[in-house]
Amino acid sequence: MTSTTPPGDGFYRPAEVAQKLRCSEWWVKEQARNRRIPYRWIGGSYLFTDEDIAEILRLFKREPLAPVPSIPTPRRSPEQPSDMESRRPGFRLTARVPRRARTATADNSARQRKEGH
Structure with missing residues (x-):
């Protein structure tokens, strides 16, 4: 689906997109130059819409490969000595x-x- 948003407030330059995505302007231009992200080429410069930015975020989203299991930590009772306390003195x-x-x-x-x- 293409957007028919008129030029103006709906377009962002690479520097503005970089600021929103917290990356470098160079990265945004390089990705657009290599056609890895959606963009508009108007007047000899890269322009991005809100939909383009949302698509960039979707393209670079990474899901975990598998759920990370939680590792239970053993709890010691207050009267149980720590490892350092249980060592022989003089060792x-x-x-x-x-x-x-x-x-x-x-x-x-x-x-x-x-x-x-």
């Missing part, structure tokens, strides 16, 4: 020896065994 993490140091140590012990025999 400390220790860093591993870096790989280069482990390799160097293994190489040195292999050399010493060869030299000793």
